[in-house]
Amino acid sequence: MQPTLILTPRYTEDAQALWRAAIALGWDVERITRWEMPAHVLDVEEPVFYLEALMAPLLAEQFQRRLLEPPIDWLPKLPEQYRQRSIRLSTLEQARQLDTAAFIKPPNDKSFPAQVYTGLELPDGYPNETPVLISEIVQWEKEFRCFILNRTLKTFSVYLRKGVLQRDNHFAHTPEEEETLLAFVSEILADKTIDLPQAAVVDVGVICDRSWAVVEQNAAWGAGIYGCDPTQVLEVLRYAAVSA
Template identity: 90%
Template sequence: MPTLLLTPRYTDDAQALWRAAIELGWDVERITCWDVPAHLLEVEEPVFYLEALMAPLLAEQFQRRLLEPPIDWLPKLPEPYRQRSIRLSTLEQARQIETAAFIKPPNDKSFPARVYTGSELPNGYPDETPVLISEIVQWEKEFRCFILNRTLKTFSVYLHEGVLQRDNHFAHSPEEEAALVEFVGEILADETIDLPQAAVVDVGVICDRSWAVVEQNAAWGAGIYGCDPTQVLEVLRHAAVSA
């Protein structure tokens, strides 16, 4: 039987997954310290939904490796799927940039992803810290997609014109759904695009351009917004592999 493993934070997403897991007959446990209790290490099928800070250490104690996208996944994505220029660099090199660009860590949230000039980048990080430097674009709307074995399992709009869609209950139109399914289907059918077994791919529409990939995220820590929590759990079952 799967056991959903959560951290102590009672977020809306964690609570939604907790309720869905209980309905499926799963066990649910919260890990409240850095050292996992011995009895939890013996569970038959650990399923992780964790915060980035704790995740690697906790998974290691279960002898599991969490699936994450390579840091150069987005820059290597074919341009028709990106619809903008993106390159992998280092914080040291990014500090030399005089014109503004959208700069972010590739996979974590160690500093805020936003528009910076080189002199505006935060201090206190090693020069070799990898960063993605992107052309500045405006997104009309953005969607989160949970993917398992190159199949779209569930999705949700999360931003429209930069505004979180929680107050709109993450609602989308049939036309938006049809366009999203078509675009994501093209990505999943393209065998040149590397994806882990369980992944989260954010997509959206760039103003005055077209549908494009925003980024790929690790499934085990991604917010679920209005996604079906039962389908999210099925993806999470495959978001870690034996170390």
């Protein structure tokens, strides 16, 4: 079966890296330019999606596929030893009552920026029932993106150091960082009480004055690849959607 990489119209650096890797593997590539899929695209045997959140559900539905996403309460339910900070699932209405600052974000989408807010600073224009994660404010020393397939780490890269994107440093990490990251991620993947889809992206990092911790889980089909190996990312993406 010949996979076909399905891309949106945006020519991002990540999309281009995956396009080149797919061509090198002998895959077909289709770049979608409209909401309604042409018949020849819908007929492909194995669509592999790399999509933007806005277009993703509607496009996948036309292929009769369901995109895998983490449950909105995945991070709060993670054992404290892996998150190293307090996090709770709430609603935007409840978050607006906060009179002290907290790190607040939508669980899975980017509907509003993830950052530190007080209740009065939260953006308007969203339903009161919008789910949000309310987290203790911490400072991250460094953060790594990990693409995972069947509870096996396929590729990773350091994407932030003290909040600074590492593109100019070519996402480089040290052997010591790799050793400690692999040890922490292996512990997570070996813990069967932690629910993970077949294909997942888990961000981990080091909290200043604490230890290694999970930042969040992301849907693989829309996650930035940063310095990760695009060929290995494609292997994960093959399992990031299931039959609807």
